[in-house]
Amino acid sequence: MIWRVILGLFLLFMLGPIALVVVFSFGANALIGFPMGGFTLDWYGKLVADTGFHSAFWTSLSAAFSTAILATLTGMLAAIGLMKVTPGATRAVLAALALPVLLPPLVVAIAIVVLFVRGLGLGLGLPVVVLGHILVAQPFVILIVMARLARFDQATVDAARDLGATRLAAFRLVTLPQIASALVGAALVSAAISLDDFIIASFTIGGGNTISTFVWGKMRTTLDPSINAIATILLVLTVGLSALALKVSKYKGQV
C-alpha cells in the first residue's frame, strides 16, 4: 500500500508537469492557471497560420528524418562490427562513442561551431545540425541494435551461407529481416532525439529555426499562450516516437 502511494507520487512528479502543459494548450485562458477557461483549439489554429512555425516545423522534420536514416545506418554498422571484436575493444569503442552523450551538450555544440566556422571556414546550417544529432543518436542506436544482436542466433547466418548465400545475400535475407524491428525502433528514437534537441540545434542551425529554437524564442520573450500548443506538438512528436519505438523494437531499457 505504502509503495503504491510512493509510486503514485513519483508518477505525479514525473508526468504531472508535462500533462499540465498538454491540458492547458486546449484552454481558452492565455496562461497556465485556474480557471483554465473553455476548451479551444485556437492556439493550434494560430500556429497553423504562423509561417514562422511552418518553416521551423519542416526544418525539424527534415533534421529528424535525416538523423533517423543516417544514425541508424552508422549505428547499425557499428553494432555489427562491435559484435565481432573482443569484449575489451567493444567496451572501449562503446565508451568513446558514448562520450558525446555524457558531456554537456553546450560544450559539444560550441566545439562543433568552432570547427565549422573557424577551423573549416564552412557555414552553419541544417547539415551541421544533422551531423550533431547523428553524433548524439548513434550510441543509442548501437545500444538497441546490440541488445537485439545479443539474442540473435549466428547459426542462422552460417546456415544461409552453407545453403549457398553470399555474405551480402545472407545479410539481406537472414540478418536484416530479423533485426528490422530493432532498426525501426532505433530510427524512431533517433528522430525523437533530433526533435527534442534544443542546445545543439540552437548553436549550429545558423539562420532559421527548428521547433525547439522557435519555442525557445517565444519562452524567452513574450508570454505567448501558443507556447503550450507548440510544446504539446513537440511532446507528442518526441514522446509519441519514443513510445512507438519501444513498442516496435520491444526494447526494455537494457544498458
Added chain:
Amino acid sequence: MTSATAPLLKLSGVSKSFGPVTAVAPLDLDVAAGDFCAILGPSGCGKSTLLRMIAGFIEPSAGKIAIAGQDVTRLGPEKRPTNMVFQSYGLFPHLTVAENVAFGLALQKRPRAEIAERTQEALRLVRLETFGERSIDRLSGGQQQRVALARALIMRPKVLLLDEPLAALDLKLRHQMQEELRRIHQEIGGTFIFVTHDQSEAFALANLVAVMNEGKVEQIGSPDRIYLHPATLFVADFVGETTILAGERRKGRVRLKAGLEFDSKGADGPVRVVVRPERVEVRFGGIPAVVTDAVFFGSSLKVSLKLPSGEMLILRSSDANAGEHFRPGANVNVGWDAKDQQVIDAP
C-alpha cells in the same frame, strides 16, 4: 570402413591454430561414399572446429580438403557440396517451415514447381509434410531438428554434416531421432558426418568413428574395434566403462601388478591393460579379488572388485541372479580371455 576406392572426402594434413593455440593438430581422414562417420570427443577437443573446416566456415591453417576428388580447401561454405545441420539448428525465425527448407533452392533460382516439389519431398522424408506453413517458433525441439535436417538434405549434399545434432533433445526424443537418422541415411544412401560427445550415440549411428582429444585424432575405426581394442588410454577411458590395470613388459612377457602374466610382443617398459567390465567373469584359478560394492541396474549388475595390487576392477554381469555371489566382502576369483584385453604402452 574406408573403402579401397578413392574416398569421397579426403582430409590430408589438415590443421588449425588460433594464434598460439592449436585447435586441431594435423590429421588425415578418409570417408567413403555412403559412410556414416562420427567424430567423437569431449567438449573442446576440436571436433566442431574440424566439422566447420569441412563445411568451409573455418579455413585450415595447413593441409588439404578434397571432396569427390575436387580440392575445396579455399572455397567458402556457399561453394561447397556440403550442407550442415547446426547444433542450435539456425532456423530462420522470420520464415515458415517450407520457406526455411526451400531457402537454398530459392537462392539457386530454381523453377518454382521444382522448389515446391522438392520441398514437399524433403518434408516427407522427415515426416513433417503437413507442417509447411507453420512458423518456426510453433515447433517442438524435435520438429525443429527435423526442419534443419530437411533444409540441408534438400540440397542433396555430397556430404551432410551434423554438429551435435541431438544434443538439445531430451533422452527419449534423442533415441527416436537416432532411429530417424538411421532410417534417412539408409533411405537416401548419402554420406553423413556428425560430431558428438556421446559415445553411445556414435556407436548407435556410425560405421566409422574418429575419436578426438585435445585437437588430436586418437583413433579411427569401426565402433567394435574402438570399443574392444582402444589404441590409446584416452580412447579406452573415454569410450565406455573400463578398467585399466598397470603392468610391466620384459622380453615379450607382460606381468601385471595384480598378478597375471601373459605373452605380449613389444618394447620393454611399463604397459597398461584395458579390460571391458562385461568381458570379466568369475573363473577358477583367476585373480583373487574382494567384492567392495555391487549395484543392481535392472538388466545388469555392476560389481566393484579390489585386486591384491589394490587396483579396482569392474565386472558387469548380465545374470540378474548373480547378486548373491557378490555380497560386499565376498572373495571371488576373476579372469577374462586374452582376446578381450588390449595392451597399451604406458606413456
Added chain:
Amino acid sequence: MTRHFNLFMVPALAVLAFVFAIPILLLFAVSFWSVKNFRLQPDFSFAAWQRFLTVYGDLTLYTLLVGLLVGLLCTALGFVFAYAARFKAGRFGDLLLVATLITLFGGYLVKIYAWKSILGADGLLNQALMWLGLTDEPLAFLIYSRGAVVVALVHFLLPFAILPIYASLRNVSEATIEAARDLGASGAQVITRIVIPQTLPGLFSAFAFCFLLAAGDYVTPMLLGGTSGSMLGQFVLLEFSTNFNWPAGSALSFGLLFACLVLIAALAALGGRMMRRPAGAVS
C-alpha cells in the same frame, strides 16, 4: 576470429572524430588563443584560463554543488522508484519503466517550461496556496531561485537515473534476498547489505550522468534561476555569444569539465576504498 577493430565501425567513428574529437581538441586549443580587436588569434596565452580562475572560481564551485545535489537527489529518488518498480509493483513494474522510458527522449524544453508555469508568480502553485489561504500574495521566491533550478533539473534527469539503476536491480536475484531474509536480515538490512552492494555500479553511473548533465546545463538556470541561481554554463554562452571571447568561453567549458571529472574520479576512488573495506560483522 575476434579482433580489436573492424571496418563496420568506421562510419560511426568517423562521425565521432569529425563532429566530436577534432572539434573538442580544437576548442581546447582555442582556450589558449587570444582576442585582439574582436578578432581571434592563434596564440599560446593563459589569459583565458586566468580569467576562468579569477572571475569564475566561486561560480564554478557553486555549479559543482548544484550538480552534486541534483546528482544525489536523482540517484536516491531513482533508486527508490526503481526498487519499487522492480520488487514492489508486481506486473505494473514494466508499465512504470515504459512511463520512464518514453519521457527520456522527449520534452527537454517542455519540462523546464512546465516548471516555469507551476512556480511562476502567477503560476499554479501560488494560485493554489492563495486559494487555500496559506498566503495572501504570490510567493516570489518560488521561481528565479536556486530551488527552482534544482527541482526542474531533478525532474528532467530522474528518468536518466532510473534506467541504469533499474537495469542493475534486474540482475539482483530474488534468491539472494530470500536467502538474506532466511538468515534473519530485516527489510532495511536486506536493502543496505544485499541490494545496494549489488547495485553500486548502476547507482554510480546514474549519479555521474545526472551530475555531469546538471552541472553542464544552462537552459534551466536561464529560465528558472534568475540572478541568484545562475550557473557556469550561462557564462560560457555569454563569453561566446555576447562577449565574442571564444578563448574565455572555451576555458570555462574545459574548466567546468575538468572540475567535474576530478570530482567524479574522487568520488569513485572514495567509493572504491569503501568497497574494499571488509564488510563488518552483523551488528
